[in-house]
Amino acid sequence: MENITLLIGIVIVTALVFDFTNGFHDTANAMATTISTGALKPKTAVAMSAVLNLVGAFLSVEVAATISKGIVDESGIRPEIIFAGLVGAIVWNLLTWLAGLPSSSSHALFGGLIGATIASVGMDAVHGDAVVMKVLIPAVVAPIVAGLATVLATRLTYRLARNTDPEASAKGYRAGQIASAALVSLAHGTNDAQKTMGIITLALISGGALGADADPPLWVIASAGIAIALGTYLGGWRIIRTLGKGLADIQPPQGFAAQTGAAVTILASSHIGFALSTTQVCSGAVMGAGMGRKGGVVRWSTAGRMLAAWGLTLPAAGLVGAGAALLADQGDWGVATVAVLAVAVCGAIWLASRRKPVTHDNVNELDTADAEPAGVVTTALQAVAPPPAGPVPAPAAAAHREPERAPAAATG
Numbered sequence: 001m002e003n004i005t006l007l008i009g010i011v012i013v014t015a016l017v018f019d020f021t022n023g024f025h026d027t028a029n030a031m032a033t034t035i036s037t038g039a040l041k042p043k044t045a046v047a048m049s050a051v052l053n054l055v056g057a058f059l060s061v062e063v064a065a066t067i068s069k070g071i072v073d074e075s076g077i078r079p080e081i082i083f084a085g086l087v088g089a090i091v092w093n094l095l096t097w098l099a100g101l102p103s104s105s106s107h108a109l110f111g112g113l114i115g116a117t118i119a120s121v122g123m124d125a126v127h128g129d130a131v132v133m134k135v136l137i138p139a140v141v142a143p144i145v146a147g148l149a150t151v152l153a154t155r156l157t158y159r160l161a162r163n164t165d166p167e168a169s170a171k172g173y174r175a176g177q178i179a180s181a182a183l184v185s186l187a188h189g190t191n192d193a194q195k196t197m198g199i200i201t202l203a204l205i206s207g208g209a210l211g212a213d214a215d216p217p218l219w220v221i222a223s224a225g226i227a228i229a230l231g232t233y234l235g236g237w238r239i240i241r242t243l244g245k246g247l248a249d250i251q252p253p254q255g256f257a258a259q260t261g262a263a264v265t266i267l268a269s270s271h272i273g274f275a276l277s278t279t280q281v282c283s284g285a286v287m288g289a290g291m292g293r294k295g296g297v298v299r300w301s302t303a304g305r306m307l308a309a310w311g312l313t314l315p316a317a318g319l320v321g322a323g324a325a326l327l328a329d330q331g332d333w334g335v336a337t338v339a340v341l342a343v344a345v346c347g348a349i350w351l352a353s354r355r356k357p358v359t360h361d362n363v364n365e366l367d368t369a370d371a372e373p374a375g376v377v378t379t380a381l382q383a384v385a386p387p388p389a390g391p392v393p394a395p396a397a398a399a400h401r402e403p404e405r406a407p408a409a410a411t412g
Contacts, residue, residue, distance in 0.1 A: 005207070007079045007080065007083070007207075007335065008079050008203055008204065008206075008207040008209065010079075010083060010335070010339070011079045011082050011083045011086070011199075011200075011203040012200050012203060012223075014083055014086045014087070014090070015082075015086055015196050015199045015200050015203070015224075016196065016200075016223060016224070016227040017086075017090060017227075018086050018089050018090050018093070018105075018109065018196060018199075019193065019195075019196035019224050019227035019228045019231065020227045020228070020230060020231035020234075021090055021093040021094060021097075021105070021231060022093065022105040022109075022192055022195070022196070022228055022231060023050075023053065023227065023228040023229065023230065023231020023232040023233075023234070024097070024231040024232065024234045024235060024236040025093050025096070025097055025102075025103075025105050025231075025236050025239060025279075026102075026105055026188060026192060026232075026236070026239075026278055026279055027046055027049060027231075027232050027234075027235050027236045027239070027240060028102055028236055028239040028240040028242070028243040028244065028279075028282070029102070029184060029188060029243075029262070029278045029279055029281075029282035030049045030181050030184040030185040030188055030259070030282075031045040031046060031049050031181055031185075031240065032239075032240045032242075032243035032244035032282075032286070033177065033181075033243075033244055033250045033254070033255035033258055033259060033286065033289075034177050034178065034181040034255060034259070035240060035244055035363060035364065036244030036245050036250055036255075036364055037174060037177065037250060037251065037252045037255050038174070039174035039175075039177040039178055039181075039252065039255070040177075040178060040181070042235065042237075042240075042360035042363055043235075043360050045181070046232060046233050046234075046235040046360075047233055048178075048181075048182065048185065049181070049182075049185040049188075049232050049233075050185075050229040050230070050232040050233035051229065052182055052185035052186045052189060053185055053186075053188055053189035053192075053193065053225070053228050053229045053232050054189060054225045054226060054228075054229040055186060055189060055225075056185070056186040056187065056188060056189020056190040056191075056193065056225075057189045057190070057193035057194070057197075057221060057222075057224055057225030057228065057229075058221060058222075058225065059186075059189070059190045071110060071113065071114070071126070071127060071130055071131060071134075071135070072113060072114070072117045072125055072126055072127065072202075073121075073124075073125045073126075073127065077117065077121070077125065077202060077206045078120070078206055079203050079206055079207055080120070080325065080328040080329060080334075080335060081113075081116045081117055081120045081121065081206075081325055081328075082113065082116070082199060082202060082203045082206065083324075083328060083335065083338070084112070084116035084119075084120075084321050084322075084324035084325035084327075084328050084338065085109070085112035085113035085114075085115065085116040085117070085199075085321040085324075085325070086109075086112060086113075086199065087112065087320065087321065087324045087338060087342045088108070088111065088112030088113075088115060088116065088317040088318065088319070088320035088321030088322075088324060089105070089108040089109040089111070089112040089113075089317050089321070090108075090342065090346065091317075091320050091342065091345055091346070092108040092111070092112070092313060092316055092317040092320065093105055093108050094345075094346055094349045094350075095349065096309055096313075097236055097238060097239060097349075097353075098238070098349050098352060098353050099238075099309075100238040100239055100241060100242045100246070100358075101239070101242065101305060101306055101309045102239045102242060102243050102279045102282075102283050102306060103279060103306070103309040103310060103313050104139070104277035104279045104280055104310060104313050105192065105195075105277075105279065106135075106192065106195060106277045106278070106279075107135070107139065107277055107310070107313040107314050107317070108313050108317040109195055109199070109317075110131070110135055110314065110317075111313055111314035111315065111316065111317030111318040111321065112317040112318065112320065112321035113199075113321065114126055114131065114314070114318055114321070115317065115318025115319060115320070115321035115322035115325070116318075116321035116322060116324065116325035117325075118318075118322060119321075119322035119323075119325040119326050120325040120326070120329055139277060139280060139310075142265055142277070142280060142281050142284070143280040143281055143283060143284030143285075144284065145265060145284075146261050146262055146265045146281045146282075146284040146285040146288065147284035147285060147287050147288035147291075148288060149261040149264075149265070149285075149288065150257050150258050150261040150262075150284075150285040150286075150288030150289050150292060151288040151289075151291050151292040152292070153257035153260065153261055153292070154253065154254050154257040154258075154288065154289050154291075154292025154293055154296075155292050155293075157173075157253045157254075157256065157257050158253060158292075158293060158294070161253065169253070170251070170252045170253075173251075173252035173253045173255070173256045174252045176252075176256040176260075177252060177255045177256045177259060180255075180256055180259035180260045180263060181259050183259070183260070183263040183267075184259050184262055184263045184266065184278075184282065185232075186263075187262075187263050187266035187267045187278070188266065188278050189225065189228065189229075190266075190267065191266055191278055192228060192278055193224045193225050193228045194216075194224070196224040196227065196228070197216040197220050197221055197224045198216070200216065200220045200223075200224065201214065201215070201216045201217075201220060204217075204220075235360060237358040237359055237360060237363045238353075238358045240363050241358055241363050241364070241365075242302065243282070243283065243286060244363070244364070245364060246299060246302050247283070247286055247287065247290070247298065247299055247302050247303060247306075248286055248287060248289065248290030248296065248297055248298045248299065249290065249296065249297040250286065250289060250290070251293065253293075254289035254290070254292065254293055254296070255289070257285075257289055257292065258282070258285040258286050258288065258289040259282075259285070261285045261288070262278075262281050262282045262284075262285040265281050265285075266278055266281055277310075280310060283306060287303060324338045324342075
């Protein structure tokens with residue numbers, strides 16, 4: 001019994017570590033466009049997001065129930081399996097953070113848990129219908145819905161503001177961005193913090209500390225909220241740079257439209273218990289904002305790398321989780337070995353990130369190698385719907401367009 005209690009404690013700590021990585025991995029969802037347009041200073045933005053993530057964690061437990069009761073059969077799950085699944089999720093989170101790719105922490109968690117369960121118990125312990133209905137379908141539909149809604153919202157926003165002073169309207173939209181970013185942060189807390197609550201609850205159920213149909217205790221809710229808030233305050237600056245500057249050129253009206261559309265989608269999914277990826281929703285909204293403005297830029301090569309990461313997340317985290325589960329099933333020495341290997345891999349990733357650090361000081365600066373050209377699709381869209389003529393003098397306009405051409409010449 002003492003061994004089981006110790007193992008559950010290890011699982012809880014590992015789950016909170018995952019929650020911490022989820023926080024800094026997903027800070028970009030709420031704050032990337034707010035930071036890139038200058039609506040808030042970087043450190044102020046992440047501090048506000050952290051507080052609202054903590055508040056949001058207390059608003060609902062529907063998503064937590066989806067994880068603790070819906071994805072796998074809790075009656076056949078042991079703490080070792082949950083621990084292995086969490087290791088798979090943490091490793092994938094850190095790898096995609098190192099690459100600056102806004103992949104799904106949610107799908108990393110699901111993939112790790114499913115892979116570990118299959119390796120240790122078998123396919124029968126995974127509720128395939130729940131995975132399809134509450135994970136895979138929302139993963140496909142949500143970013144498309146958020147993207148299309150943001151395209152329409154962006155076009156409507158520019159149409160309504162076409163006769164207003166651009167400088168005055170930009171100030172108003174920056175204020176709107178702050179409000180919408182706060183809403184996204186609140187929504188993120190109601191959705192993503194609950195995933196860790198569900199994992200910890202599942203561990204407590206598997207160890208006999210809670211009944212089979214128990215909801216997360218208050219201390220679980222509080223600890224998960226605090227962990228994700230701390231991670232959010234740390235700031236995942238690499239992913240903030242990609243989503244705020246590397247994916248599309250975002251102006252304040254676009255940022256306001258993108259964040260509002262994303263927040264509505266996330267809050268609606270939390271209400272009905274869909275554990276969707278806030279990363280995919282917010283990324284889809286940013287791409288929609290880029291396409292919604294005449295002459296807007298979407299860097300499709302960056303989008304393609306993101307889509308590849310999304311597709312790899314479930315299987316990659318699942319493979320790591322499965323390998324960790326096979327090792328953890330060997331007994332105490334197996335669990336210890338998994339823990340040591342996980343710490344070593346995470347340390348190596350952190351050391352690699354120090355070679356070219358991204359901080360709040362340089363988050364809005366793109367290197368020449370990172371400032372990719374708009375691509376064929378965006379060029380075609382601009383030919384059909386060119387940007388409206390503005391008061392910007394020709395030399396200034398040419399200078400503004402130069403960063404989009406220079407990388408093409410360098411890579412050609």
